[in-house]
Amino acid sequence: MDIVDIKKDFPILENKNITYLDSGATTQKPTKVIKAIEEFYEKYNANPHRGAYSLSIEATEVYENTRTKIANFINSRSREEIIFSKNATESLNLIAYSYGLDNLKKDDEIVLSIMEHHSNLVPWQMVSKKTGSNLKYMYINSEFEISDEEIESKITDKTKIVGITHVSNVLGTINNIKKIIKYAHKKGAIVVVDASQSIPHMKIDVQELDCDFLVFSGHKMLAPLGIGVLYGKKELLNKMNPFIMGGDMIEYVHEQETTFAPLPNKFEAGTQNVEGVIGLGAAIDYISEVGYNNIQKIEKEVTEYAIEKLRKLDFLDLYLTPNTQNHCSVISFNIKGVHPHDVASILDTEGVCVRSGNHCAQPLLRSLGMDSTCRASFYFYNTKEDVDKLIKALKKAYEMFKKYIDNI
Ligand SMILES: Cc1ncc(COP(=O)(O)O)c(C=O)c1O
Known part of the structure; x- marks a missing residue:
């Protein structure tokens, strides 16, 4: 190209x-992304997973194929580990509500970097207040980096969750997330990586990183506004409760009880942003071409x-x-x-x-x-x-x- x-x-x-x-x-958005969205509305607009007619099946196929494309793009083990959301913020809230509230207890610790965007900070304040867990920060040194000593002094046996941005949206610092993930795992904590500012610029391999969750927004990587991704390890996602309830995330609904759909649908309630998903697929194709x-x-x-x-x-x-x-x-x-x-x-x-x-x-x-x-x-x-x-x-x-x- x-x-x-x-x-x-x-x-x-x-x-x-x-x-x-x-x-x-x-x-900004390249012509290929804009055209892919135009083509969706001109040729196969329908609500995925909802119809037995061929137009809906076609929309479902493109929607689900994009999930597979994203799984391959970040080297996820399984397409079921890819959940579509509105943006990185919604993905982070999903983790805080569905994992954080159910898994943290009094005196547990959440460790964040001081570089976090509010979207990876305010939800954890909520979890900390509701569960009685403590919120701690890893600070930066005079070179605007988190030192190894800071990582090792803040992440302890009490730490249950570490939240870390891969790249700071203010300083541009690339954090050593591999080191942080390895150390956190040694201490028994899970790690939430905010890749919003990194995935537009660098290859992400979730298996190599071994992160537990990773989030990003499509619009920062050439895709439309209003589409985001949550990657989570299957064993964690399977154990978590849904974040938003409604259509398409259920298996059976009775008057008093509901059983939920398997992954990934469990976390995708209601009509999804299909044009956003298609635009994200086209953005990934374009990034891969370049x-x-x-x-x-x-x-x-x-x-x-x-x-x-x-x-x-x-x-x-x-x-x-x-x-x-x-x-x-x-x-x-x-x-x-x-x-x-x-x-x-x-x-x-x-x-x-x-x-x-x-x-x-x-x-x-x-x-x-x-x-x-x-x-x-x-x-x-x-x-x-x-x-x-x-x-x-x-x-x-x-x-x-x-x-x-x-x-x-
Ligand atoms: C590092 C980082 N995390 C999260 C976000 C939130 O992204 P969004 O508003 O698309 O949810 C941003 C947006 O600027 C960001 O820079």
């Missing part, structure tokens, strides 16, 4: 005069170029690990003395889209003594020219705010 001009595959990047640097929030090796090559080049250029702007504070091998295409920064929302608004006047705010990671930012940053996040459709536009826009913002900064 032609990886020279990737932007051509993304209509919005062709149609709009923008420099899109917010793929950490959501990625290849993670090419994705990483492009991103490394663009991100390293951005770091080099940003480091030269002495009016900026940069928040990233010095260890570039451990860093993934997200750069947080601030113009010293200027609120990030103001900076992002000025960048927008130059067509440069960056995120500003707390990135749904308030405990992390608080631990760093901040409340918000600007964040540029790159994907393989970004180029060095995009970085140049960011730098130009930042210089413009600094010139505009300079006199106010000097008066501080």
